[in-house]
Amino acid sequence: MIKHAKSKALYDTFERKGTGQKVSHYCPGCGHGTVHNLIAEALVDLGITDRTVFMSPVGCSVFAYYYFDVGNFQCAHGRAPAVATGVRRVLENAVVISYQGDGDLAGIGTAEILHAANRGENITVFFVNNAIYGMTGGQMAPTTLVGQKTLTTPAGRSLTRDGGPIGMAEVMNALKTPVYIERVSLGTPQGVMKTRKAVKRGLSYQVEKRGFSFVEILSPCPINWKMDPGSSRKWITEHLEPVFPVQKFRDVQSGTAAPEVPKQPKVLKGKALLKMLQGESAITELTESAMKEDQFVKIAGFGGQGVLSAGMFLAKGAIAEGLNASWLPSYGPEMRGGKAYASVILSRKQIGSPVVEKPNVLLAMNLPSLLAFEEDVQPGGVILVNSSIIDRKVTRDDVTALYVPASDIAKSGGLIAASNMVMLTVYLAYTGTLQVETIKKMIPQNVKRKEHVEKNLAIVDASIAYLKEQGLLKT
Amino acid sequence: MNYAKIDPNLCKGCRVCINSCPKHCILLGDSINEIGYQYAQFVPGSPCTACGICFYVCPEFGAVTVFKDEEDANG
Amino acid sequence: MGKRLMKGNEAVVHGALMGGATHFFGYPITPASEIAHGAAQYFNGSGRFFLQAESEVSAVNMLYGAAGAGARVMTASSGPGFALMSEGLSYLAGAELPAVLVDVQRAGPGLGNIWPEQSDYNMVVKGGGHGNYRNLVYAPYSAQEMCDFTRKAFDMADRYRMTVCILTDAYVGQMMEPVELSGEMTEGEKKPWAVYGDGESKKNLITSIFMDPVLLEQHNRHLQEKYSRVEQECVEYEEYWTQEADFIFVAYGITARICMSAVDQLRSRGIQAGLLRPKTLYPFPVKQIRKLCSRNITLAAAELSNGMMADDVRLAAEGKVPVLHYGWLGGVIPTVDEITDRVVRDLEKGGKL
Structure with missing residues (x-):
């Protein structure tokens, strides 16, 4: 009876390599074929062939998809763990294998492997370390030994010039999330049999949804090492193993809970999804605006005065009264520097440029804003000055200047932060652009802290009272 | 009798199985196969235990198949 | 139906979900970050999936994996990050994977600044990476179009099995305007070429490598024919x-x-x-x-x-x-x-x- 035979997880013939092909593309004595055989055997033993998705890297194993009768991805150089992550997050029940060489994983792909491991992706990584670039013909790898001669280190790798061999298993072991990390070696038949166990363990942990497994395999590259296959195995034992110690670094034994996966909320579709997207702040039209002309509004102040939110409130109010509106912020580092301004345009027509170059309304919340924008205001425009904190008067005589003690009114109303609401109310009521009722109706929806709703409403009333007091409200 | 069957046309003659077999049951033959390699051959009648070492160390796919004697298995 | 005032960047997220996007992988960058913020909120909040990648290089490769596994996928970035994604775009094109990528353009070259420029045009419109490939590129000019074009992008990506880019700029991304969330909501369908991790689909291979020059030429010709079809069928102005x-x-x-x-x-x-x-x-x-x-x-x-x-x-x-x-x-x-x-x-x- 047959005791050991080619795994059913490998294709009978390798049609992707060529019609009827049965021979691998690997050089005589290469370690990759051995590792492939061990993986294929484990896939069948664990009964997971059909649900396995295999990442072929760039390197000698670029054609792994020739051989494995599973779902296959060929990946960009070093990116297999990122591709595996993408697959993992879509296919809950797939068994995802990232098979990588040393240039791929320890060189160009260090970020991808490190972060996939650190996220504890439930994948299995087989890292085939042969201390050299094989596919490109024998250049230095990140794992090349000090003194080892390669095409790009003809006099031997120099620690101070080229750096030293990276122990990736040790690097993995510095992370908290991997559940299984082991380095094995193909240097001896016993090593091969240990590798067989490690391969199977790395896969079975994934099946059990335990998390990230990493199996580093010291593997021969006789051709590029310029040795016969027998000597290459001896070289692993004598030279690689002392630098890359064969050991089990971590094995979170059964019984340990799998890393906690945050529970995903229910998948919303159709109307339920639309409802979530529209949210509570969907604006319904309240009344028709009495706005007389397009408004080009610049609101300016320092960060924390509610400049941007006043602009949003204004734009929302305009939409509620059937107008078109655009809002453009100052943003990024500039915003963090304490200077904040918002440009808002209200129009009955389609809005072209959203940039307010020449405002016909300026709400100056602090002195630098007044100084910065006074000159830009169109003749006939309106400038509102927060006179609580701005001592200066408007110097132009071709604009209307309103001095509003906005911070004082807000403070009296018990909410100093609402000076923006004072300015907005005075502006809207004075110009008749939007109805005060609209502002009031919008406050409950747009004020985040519910205990501030009443205060804001009272501050709106106080602002109107102030306007009346000053004889500024045309009724 | 236990034995290993080596497919002459899949073997690349790397000799890893030869070096690994604990009972020295495999030798490199004189013939050249269709892909140009001198290939390994199981020595008929050698004391194979069907341990599978040759199968596991072989870097090719399906080049080695190991057979175990039924009686041996039962015994 | 009510309108919502939102940034162009937020509108992208809304459009994406209406277009059936299920997976977002991204890396923060001004002035595109609100797209990631919105995705973190709304993709996760609706039982879909958001992941912050370690780099744009990883993000686009996560798209490659997720798209190959049949999902409707997207990312968003700005010029410096989009440039890093050029590698992945080329692989996506070679493997004919549908994906949606948003570039909220900022000024360059190099780190440049965070204000608007339209200097990613050649990179995005002409392909930008390695090989003879194109992206279908939409250019929204309002928050409403940010929503609508993104929604549509997913259908188009699936229809042509190609990358669809939303090429916009810092102002359109940062600007708030009313957006009406209306129109058809779509979902991705099962793809006969995707790898689903099951016996039926395991015959499928996601790859961009064709070692035989004759076969690679055939593959390239096939791509060019597809692009000709796109030129015939997709022009909008x-x-x-x-x-x-x-x-x-x-x-x-x-x-x-x-x-x-x-x-x-x-x-x-x-x-x-x-x-x-x-x-x-x-x-x-x-x-x-x-x-x-x-x-x-x-x-x-x-x-x-x-x-x-x-x-x-x-x-x-x-x-x-x-x-x-x-x-x-x-x-x-x-x-x-x-x-x-x-x-x-x-x-x-x-x-x-």
């Missing part, structure tokens, strides 16, 4: 006062908004100006430009770049009419007055006034 116009701007994104205002102002000054606004940059509205060129007009390619789109306008105009280039660089955007004054000067120079 909008015309604003172009009929009987003497002077026609060609502009997209924020520049188109400013040019619209410039057209209004020029018309009020008695100049017959118009605007042709490409909604798709690849495919470019070549035929329509050619048609406009049958009249005695002047074209002005207005853009926040050194003339990247102007090259396409010139190719389309085939030398039949003068093509001017109005360009701004470094995050500076033009005022409407500046544009109209320049048009008047240029027309005087051309003796057409």
Whole structure:
């Protein structure tokens, strides 16, 4: 009876390599074929062939998809763990294998492997370390030994010039999330049999949804090492193993809970999804605006005065009264520097440029804003000055200047932060652009802290009272 | 009798199985196969235990198949 | 139906979910970060999936994996990050994987700054990475279009099995406007070529490697045929006062908004100006430009770049009419007055006034 035979997880013939092909593309004595055989055997033993998705890297194993009768991805150089992550997050029940060489994983792909491991992706990584670039013909790898001669280190790798061999298993072991990390070696038949166990363990942990497994395999590259296959195995034992110690670094034994996966909320579709997207702040039209002309509004102040939110409130109010509106912020580092301004345009027509170059309304919340924008205001425009904190008067005589003690009114109303609401109310009521009722109706929806709703409403009333007091409200 | 069957046309003659077999049951033959390699051959009648070492160390796919004697298995 | 005031960047997320997107992988960058913020909130909140990747390189490769596994996937970035994704875009193209990538353009080169430019045009519209490939490119100019084009992008990506890019800019991304969330909501369908981790789909292979030059040429020819189909079927543009116009701007994104205002102002000054606004940059509205060129007009390619789109306008105009280039660089955007004054000067120079 047959005791050991080619795994059913490998294709009978390798049609992707060529019609009827049965021979691998690997050089005589290469370690990759051995590792492939061990993986294929484990896939069948664990009964997971059909649900396995295999990442072929760039390197000698670029054609792994020739051989494995599973779902296959060929990946960009070093990116297999990122591709595996993408697959993992879509296919809950797939068994995802990232098979990588040393240039791929320890060189160009260090970020991808490190972060996939650190996220504890439930994948299995087989890292085939042969201390050299094989596919490109024998250049230095990140794992090349000090003194080892390669095409790009003809006099031997120099620690101070080229750096030293990276122990990736040790690097993995510095992370908290991997559940299984082991380095094995193909240097001896016993090593091969240990590798067989490690391969199977790395896969079975994934099946059990335990998390990230990493199996580093010291593997021969006789051709590029310029040795016969027998000597290459001896070289692993004598030279690689002392630098890359064969050991089990971590094995979170059964019984340990799998890393906690945050529970995903229910998948919303159709109307339920639309409802979530529209949210509570969907604006319904309240009344028709009495706005007389397009408004080009610049609101300016320092960060924390509610400049941007006043602009949003204004734009929302305009939409509620059937107008078109655009809002453009100052943003990024500039915003963090304490200077904040918002440009808002209200129009009955389609809005072209959203940039307010020449405002016909300026709400100056602090002195630098007044100084910065006074000159830009169109003749006939309106400038509102927060006179609580701005001592200066408007110097132009071709604009209307309103001095509003906005911070004082807000403070009296018990909410100093609402000076923006004072300015907005005075502006809207004075110009008749939007109805005060609209502002009031919008406050409950747009004020985040519910205990501030009443205060804001009272501050709106106080602002109107102030306007009346000053004889500024045309009724 | 236990034995290993080596497919002459899949073997690349790397000799890893030869070096690994604990009972020295495999030798490199004189013939050249269709892909140009001198290939390994199981020595008929050698004391194979069907341990599978040759199968596991072989870097090719399906080049080695190991057979175990039924009686041996039962015994 | 109610409208919502939102940033262009937020509108992208809304459009994406309405377009059936299930997976977002991204890396933060100003001025595109609100897309990631919105995705973290709404993708996760609706039982879909958001992951912050360690880099743009990883993000685009996560797209490769997730798209190959059949999902509707997306990412968003700005120029510096999008440049890093060029590697992945090339692989996505080679493997014919559908994915949606948003580029909220900022000024370059290098770190540049966070203000708007349109200097990623060549990188995004011409392919940008390794090999003979194209992206289908939409150019929204409002928050509403950010939503609508993103929604549509997923259907188009699936239909043509290709990458669809939303090429926008810092202003359109940061600007808030009312957005109406209406229109059809779509979902991805099962893809016969995808790898689902089951016995039925395991025959499928996601790859961009073809070792035999003859086969790779065939594959390339197949891609070019697909792009020809896209050129036939997907061109979108909008015309604003172009009929009987003497002077026609060609502009997209924020520049188109400013040019619209410039057209209004020029018309009020008695100049017959118009605007042709490409909604798709690849495919470019070549035929329509050619048609406009049958009249005695002047074209002005207005853009926040050194003339990247102007090259396409010139190719389309085939030398039949003068093509001017109005360009701004470094995050500076033009005022409407500046544009109209320049048009008047240029027309005087051309003796057409």
